[in-house]
Structures are given as structure tokens and as C-alpha cells.
Amino acid sequence: MKRTVPLMIVLVGGVLMIIQYFIPHRISQDIFDNYTIWVPIIGAFALALGVGSLTRLHGHKVRNKAPNWPYSLAVLLPIYLMPIFAFFVPVSFGGGMDEPGFYHFAFMHIQVPIQSTMFSILAFYIASAAFRAFRAKSVLATILLLTAVIVMMGQVPIGELLGSWFPKLGLWIIDFPNNAAKRAIGLGVGFGILATQLKIIFGVERNWLGGAGE
Amino acid sequence: MYETIGIWTAAIFTLAVYSFLYKENPLYRLGEHLVVGISTGYFIVVTYEQVLKPRLIDPIANDGEYILFIPALLGLLYITRFFPKIAWLSRYPMAFIMGTSMGVGFPLSMKASVLRQLEATILPLYSAGMPWQIVVGNVVLVLGTLAALIYFFFSKPHKGPFFGTGSKIGIWVIMIGFGATFGFTVMGRISLLIGRIQFLLNDWLGVIK
Numbered sequence: 001m002k003r004t005v006p007l008m009i010v011l012v013g014g015v016l017m018i019i020q021y022f023i024p025h026r027i028s029q030d031i032f033d034n035y036t037i038w039v040p041i042i043g044a045f046a047l048a049l050g051v052g053s054l055t056r057l058h059g060h061k062v063r064n065k066a067p068n069w070p071y072s073l074a075v076l077l078p079i080y081l082m083p084i085f086a087f088f089v090p091v092s093f094g095g096g097m098d099e100p101g102f103y104h105f106a107f108m109h110i111q112v113p114i115q116s117t118m119f120s121i122l123a124f125y126i127a128s129a130a131f132r133a134f135r136a137k138s139v140l141a142t143i144l145l146l147t148a149v150i151v152m153m154g155q156v157p158i159g160e161l162l163g164s165w166f167p168k169l170g171l172w173i174i175d176f177p178n179n180a181a182k183r184a185i186g187l188g189v190g191f192g193i194l195a196t197q198l199k200i201i202f203g204v205e206r207n208w209l210g211g212a213g214e
Numbered sequence: 215m216y217e218t219i220g221i222w223t224a225a226i227f228t229l230a231v232y233s234f235l236y237k238e239n240p241l242y243r244l245g246e247h248l249v250v251g252i253s254t255g256y257f258i259v260v261t262y263e264q265v266l267k268p269r270l271i272d273p274i275a276n277d278g279e280y281i282l283f284i285p286a287l288l289g290l291l292y293i294t295r296f297f298p299k300i301a302w303l304s305r306y307p308m309a310f311i312m313g314t315s316m317g318v319g320f321p322l323s324m325k326a327s328v329l330r331q332l333e334a335t336i337l338p339l340y341s342a343g344m345p346w347q348i349v350v351g352n353v354v355l356v357l358g359t360l361a362a363l364i365y366f367f368f369s370k371p372h373k374g375p376f377f378g379t380g381s382k383i384g385i386w387v388i389m390i391g392f393g394a395t396f397g398f399t400v401m402g403r404i405s406l407l408i409g410r411i412q413f414l415l416n417d418w419l420g421v422i423k
Contacts, residue, residue, distance in 0.1 A: 006305040010313035017317025035314050037269055038285040042307045044265045045289025047257060049304075052296060054254060074247035075254075082255025083262070103259065105220060111252040113224035113413070114245045117231040120410050123403035124235060130396070140389045147393025148400070155401050173394050176351035180358025181391025183331050184384070187359075188366050190327025197316040197323065208312055209305055 007203045014201030051079060078106060147173060225418040228410055335359050358387040 017035065020028035058072035066072075085102040136142040153159035154170020199205035227248075230241040270286055273279040288310055294303040339352045364377060365384030372381040415422045 002302040002305070006309035009306065009309035010316070013310060013313025014317035014320075017314050018320050021318070021321040032318075035318065037282070038288075039311060039314060040265045041270050041282065041285040042289040042311055044261045044270075045286075045292045045307070047261050049292045049295055051254060051258065052293070054250075056296075068243070071243055071247040074244055075251040078248060078251030078255045079258070080255070082252060083258045086259040105216075105223075106252050107256055109220040109223045110227055110248055111256065113410075114227045114231055114249050115253075116406055117228045117410050118249075120403060120406035121231060121234065123400065123407045126396075126400050126403060130400070140385060143386060143389045144393040144396070147390045148397040151394045151397030152401055155397075170397075172347060172351060173390065174398070176354045177358050177387055177390040178394035180355045181362050181388045182395075183335055183355075183359045184362030184366065184388070185391070186327060187331050187363065190323060190331065193323045193327060194320065197320045200312055200316050201320075208308060 003206075003209060006209065007206070011201060011203060014197075018201075054079065082106060147178075221417050225414060228414060354387075357383070362387045362391075 016031065020031050054075065058075050060066070061069045061072040062076070082103055089101040089103065130148075134141070134145045134148070136145055150166070151170045151173060153162065154167040159166040159170070196205060200208065227245050230245045233239055234242045270282055274282055288307040291303045291307050294300045335356060337352060337356070339356065340349050361380050361384035363384070364380035365372075365388060367377075367381075370377050372378055412422070
């Protein structure tokens with residue numbers, strides 16, 4: 001019951017879904033349609049697991065006044081306030097920047113700026129990492145460095161000022177040699193995905209079972 | 215008024231995150247924790263509005279589709295993770311999702327990650343009226359993909375004219391790919407940085423137009 005039944009569910013579900021793809025019949029279409037309805041519903045409940053887990057972790061910190069516990073309140077309060085405000089003050093998802101209400105305010109004026117600033121901060125770290133790592137010590141490192149410089153210069157006005165061929169060369173590199181590398185890596189990844197999917201369906205790969213109840 | 219408070223709040227949190235460049239501080243940590251809380255709260259609302267309500271609650275309440283209780287009950291089994299004695303029940307919804315997703319994904323992955331990639335690589339190197347840079351590009355694309363694949367082929371030693379030379383050219387192609395990806399990523403981050411600086415100088419301080 002603990003391991004065999006879940007493995008059987010995976011096997012039957014996996015094989016059934018592979019077969020339905022190759023049989024264009026009303027029954028197989030019905031199976032697929034139900035799948036597209038059922039899976040998001042089941043997946044949605046996984047969010048409850050995540051929220052419960054976060055609540056337990058941060059609730060524990062707040063209760064025990066653990067070091068830095070006020071930050072846990074900064075996690076817990078919005079988790080519960082966002083839905084409360086959204087459900088009591090009607091929400092339109094296309095509200096944009098100027099729709100009043102805490103839900104939109106928190107998302108548009110706290111979440112979005114923090115998140116985009118966090119991503120932009122990586123510009124500094126990438127630059128400093130590049131400064132330390134990008135030394136033209138070998139042929140391969142020089143190729144990497146030159147390609148990065150050409151692609152970057154090709155996208156800024158100064159590149160075009162240096163020569164109209166700069167942006168064109170940058171685009172050519174992105175379209176051809178870069179695509180060749182990506183395609184080879186993509187094919188490798190693709191075969192890896194296929195192998196992993198088969199391993200999971202046939203129960204060779206069982207890590208997803210975790211250790212619950214063992 | 216609402217807009218002004220919004221801009222000031224966004225500006226304060228933007229500066230709070232940038233303050234991390236100096237060193238970690240309480241304001242940065244507050245922002246970091248708020249992101250986790252707000253995004254989780256946001257996803258609860260989005261999940262309810264876009265999944266649970268239209269796909270589960272409304273069909274059961276309005277159309278009497280009681281069969282949807284089955285996925286709902288399966289989903290509820292996730293919660294058993296919190297009770298160690300029955301935690302193993304949470305494997306059932308996971309098994310359903312894993313099995314069906316792997317099954318649906320298998321032919322799709324075969325198509326998108328393998329067949330389409332191969333199809334896009336099998337192309338005419340030259341046709342009448344094709345500019346020379348495209349012809350060179352096509353040759354680089356086809357031979358480069360083959361060479362990079364040889365580099366990843368570990369069942370044969372990388373020696374001799376085919377495997378040895380092929381894997382050498384392959385690593386060159388891969389390095390060009392990494393360089394281009396790096397350049398692209400840097401430019402993406404820089405454009406985000408410019409966006410934030412523009413927000414601070416234009417929307418907040420109003421010193422540039």
C-alpha cells in the first residue's frame with residue numbers, strides 16, 4: 001500500500017497517457033481532457049502543503065522568539081493578508097499599477113520592484129564574476145570572452161558606432177554557432193528527459209516517493 | 215495620493231535591495247522575506263481564481279459534476295504529509311501527477327526536444343540566391359551541432375580524425391554558445407538595472423525625463 005500502489009498508479013497512468021497519444025479516438029480524447037482538468041486541481045492542493053509548511057516553519061520561529069523572528073512575521077502576514085484582502089476587495093487581474101487595494105498595492109509596489117531589483121543586482125555580480133573568471137589564459141577562454149564581448153557590443157549603440165558589422169556579427173553568432181551549441185545541448189537534455197520519464201514510469205527511478213512513512 | 219505612496223514604497227524597497235551591494239542589513243532582509251510572503255499570498259489568490267474556482271468549485275456547485283470530488287480528495291491527500299503516521303498517503307496524488315505527466319510528456323518531449331531539433335538541423339546548406347553569410351551560417355550550424363554532439367559522446371575515446379577533431383571543434387562551438395548566452399544574460403540584467411535606475415531618477419525623483 002505504501003510503495004507498490006503509488007508505483008502501480010505511475011505505471012498505469014504513464015502507459016495509458018502514452019498510448020492515448022497514439023490513438024486518435026473519442027475515448028482517448030476523453031481521457032486526455034479529464035487529465036487536463038484533474039491535474040491542475042490536484043496540483044493546486046500542493047500549494048496548501050507549501051503554505052502549511054511555511055506557516056509551520058515561521059510560526060515556530062515566532063512562537064519561540066527565535067533569532068530574527070520578526071522577519072518571520074514579514075513572511076506570514078502577507079501570506080494570509082493577501083488572500084483576505086483579495087477576496088474581500090474585488091480583484092481584477094488586469095488592474096495594473098493604479099488599482100487601489102492592498103492586494104494590488106503589495107504586488108505592484110512591493111513585490112514587483114523588489115523582484116526586478118533583485119534580478120538587476122545580478123548585473124553587478126555577473127560583472128564582478130566575469131572580471132575574475134574571464135582571463136584570456138587559453139584558446140577556449142579567449143573564444144568565450146570574445147563571443148561575449150561581440151554579442152554585448154552588438155546590442156548597444158556604441159557597437160554600431162564602432163562598425164555597422166558589429167550588430168550583424170552579434171546576430172550571426174546568436175543565430176548560427178550559438179544555435180548549434182544549444183541544439184546539441186538540447187538534444188542531450190531531450191534524451192535525458194526521455195530516459196528519466198521512462199525510468200519513472202517503469203519504477204526504476206523512485207526518488208520522488210521520498211521517505212514519508214518509512 | 216495612492217500613486218505617490220506606491221512610488222515611494224517601491225523606491226524604498228528598491229534602495230533596500232541595492233543596499234545589499236554594501237552589506238546585508240535589516241532592510242534588505244525585510245524585503246527578502248516580504249517577497250516570499252507576498253508571492254505566496256499572490257499565488258494562493260491566483261490558484262483559487264484561475265484553478266479551484268473555475269475548474270472545481272463552479273462545476274460542482276453549478277453543473278453537478280460530482281466526479282470532480284475525486285481529484286479534490288486526491289489533492290487533499292497532500293495534507294497528510296503533516297501527519298507522520300499517514301504521511302505515505304501523500305504519495306497517491308504525487309503518483310497520479312507523476313505518472314500521467316510523464317506519460318503525456320513522453321511523446322511531447324520526443325517531438326519538441328529531439329525530432330524538431332533534428333528536423334531544424336537537417337537543412338539545405340545552399341540554395342540559389344542565398345546570401346553567403348547564411349550559407350556559411352548553415353554550414354556552421356550543421357557541422358557545429360554534429361561536432362558538439364561528438365563532444366558529448368563519451369562511449370568512444372576522443373581520438374583520431376573523426377572523434378578527436380570533432381570533439382575539439384565541438385568544444386569550440388560550445389564555448390561560443392556559452393559566450394553568447396553569457397553576453398545575452400548580462401545585457402538582460404543590465405536592461406533591468408537601467409529600468410530600476412530610470413524608475414528611481416524619473417518616477418521617484420523626477421530628475422530625468
